[in-house]
Amino acid sequence: MTDLAFHQFICRSDNYGLLLHDHKSGATAAIDAPDAAAIERQLDAMGWELTHIFTTHHHGDHVEGNLALQKRYGCSITGPRAEAAKIPGINREVTGGDNFTWEGREVRVLDCPGHTLGHIAYHMPTERAVFAGDTLFSLGCGRVFEGTMAQMFHSVSQFAALPPDTKLYCGHEYTQSNARFALSVEPGNQVLVARAAEVDRLRARNLMTCPVTIAAELAANPFLRLWSMEIRSNLGLESASDLEVFTELRERKNSFR
Ligand code: ZN
Ligand code: FE
Numbered sequence: 001m002t003d004l005a006f007h008q009f010i011c012r013s014d015n016y017g018l019l020l021h022d023h024k025s026g027a028t029a030a031i032d033a034p035d036a037a038a039i040e041r042q043l044d045a046m047g048w049e050l051t052h053i054f055t056t057h058h059h060g061d062h063v064e065g066n067l068a069l070q071k072r073y074g075c076s077i078t079g080p081r082a083e084a085a086k087i088p089g090i091n092r093e094v095t096g097g098d099n100f101t102w103e104g105r106e107v108r109v110l111d112c113p114g115h116t117l118g119h120i121a122y123h124m125p126t127e128r129a130v131f132a133g134d135t136l137f138s139l140g141c142g143r144v145f146e147g148t149m150a151q152m153f154h155s156v157s158q159f160a161a162l163p164p165d166t167k168l169y170c171g172h173e174y175t176q177s178n179a180r181f182a183l184s185v186e187p188g189n190q191v192l193v194a195r196a197a198e199v200d201r202l203r204a205r206n207l208m209t210c211p212v213t214i215a216a217e218l219a220a221n222p223f224l225r226l227w228s229m230e231i232r233s234n235l236g237l238e239s240a241s242d243l244e245v246f247t248e249l250r251e252r253k254n255s256f257r
Contacts, residue, residue, distance in 0.1 A: 004105070004127055006169075007046060008208060011038035014173045015061050016210065018131070019048065022103040027051045029102065030075075031122070031131045032171065033065030040072065052102065055079030056112075056133025057119040058086035062171065066090075082118030096120060114152025115142035123162065129211070130162055134171045138212045139195070140178030141223045142171075144250060153246040160224050164215035175199050175209035181256045182222045185234050185249065192220040222249055 005021040015034035019042060022028070029052040030039055043050055050073040055063055057080065066077055066088040081093035094100065096111020102124075110121040112135040119142075122131040134142035135152075136159045144152045159168070179196040186192055195216065199209050218224050222231055226242040226249075235248050 006129070006211075007042065008169070008210070009038070009042055010173055010208065011035040012061055016169070016171060016173060016208070017042060018169055019043065019046070019050075021046065021048050025103050027103045029054055030065075030069070031169065032056055032062040032133065033069055034061050036065035036068035039065055039069060049073055050075045053077045053089075054107075054122050054131065055087050055090065056121060056131065056135075056171065057116040058083040059116065059134070062133065063087050080118040080120045083116065094120065110155075110158055112155035112158070114144050114147040114149075114155045117146045119155070121159075123166075125163075128163065128165055129167045129169060130159065130214075132159065132168055132170045135159075136168060136217070136221075136223070137170045137172060137178055138168065138175040138210050138217065139182045139192075139199075139221050140174060140253065141221075141250070143254065149247040149250060150243055152250070153243050156223050156246070157242075159214060160218060162214050164213065164218065166214045167211035168214055168217060169211045173208060173210070176203050178221075181253050182220065184256065185222050185231050185252075186225065186228060188230050189220065189225075189228070191216075195220045 003023045007019040009017045011017045012034050018031040020029045028048040028050050033053050070089045077089045078092040079087040079090045081095045084090050084093050094109045098109040105126050108123040112119040112121050115134045135155050141156050179199050202209050226245040232238045
C-alpha cells in the first residue's frame with residue numbers, strides 16, 4: 001500500500017515525534033505524543049489534522065501531549081490495555097497479538113514488556129514499518145524499568161524476526177551514545193564502525209539517524225547480536241546463554257559513560 005507520508009522530527013530534547021498522513025482519506029496519526037505544542041506546529045506546517053494517536057507506553061515523554069491534542073482535534077487515542085489507567089484520554093485499548101486496520105492498512109500489536117510492563121509496539125507490514133517506542137533503539141535498547149531482563153530480552157528479540165527491510169522507528173534519538181557503547185563491546189564489527197561514523201556525520205549536522213532497517217540493526221546492534229563471539233569474549237561469556245549475554249550488555253550499558 002502506498003500514499004502514506006511519514007513525517008518525523010525531534011522534540012523535547014531527544015524524543016522523536018512521528019506523524020503518518022494518509023493522502024486519500026486525510027487521516028493523520030501521531031506515534032506517541034511527547035509534546036503537544038511541537039506536534040501542533042508540525043501539523044500546522046503540513047496542513048494536517050490529527051485524527052489518531054497510537055501510544056506505545058505510559059511514560060510522560062510519550063503521553064504528555066495527549067489531552068491537549070485530543071482537546072484541539074478530537075483525535076482517538078489507542079494504547080496498551082495494561083497501562084490504560086496511566087494513559088490520558090485513551091479510548092481504544094489494544095494488547096499484544098491484536099490486529100486492527102488503520103485507513104485500510106493492517107496494524108499488528110506486539111507485546112513488549114520490559115521497559116514498562118504494558119509496553120506495546122505497532123507493526124504495519126504493508127508499510128514495512130514498525131513503531132518500537134522505547135523497546136528497541138538504533139544500536140541499543142530501552143532501559144528495563146518495570147519488567148524483568150527475560151521479558152526485555154524476549155521483547156527485543158521479536159524485532160529480529162520482522163522482515164529485514166522493515167524500517168525501525170523508535171522513541172528517541174539515542175543512536176550516537178548507543179554507538180559508543182556498541183563499539184566498546186564489538187570494535188571489530190566493520191558494519192558497526194561504518195554506521196557509527198555515519199551517525200557522527202548526521203548528528204554533527206543535527207540530522208536524525210532513524211529510521212533504520214531491521215537488517216542494518218541485525219548487523220550492528222549488540223542487543224540483536226548475542227551470538228557474536230567478539231561480544232561474548234569481551235564480556236567473558238563465551239558459553240553463556242543468550243539471556244545471560246543480553247543481561248550483561250544491558251547492565252553494562254546502564255553504567256557506561
Ligand atoms: Zn519510556
Ligand atoms: Fe521515552
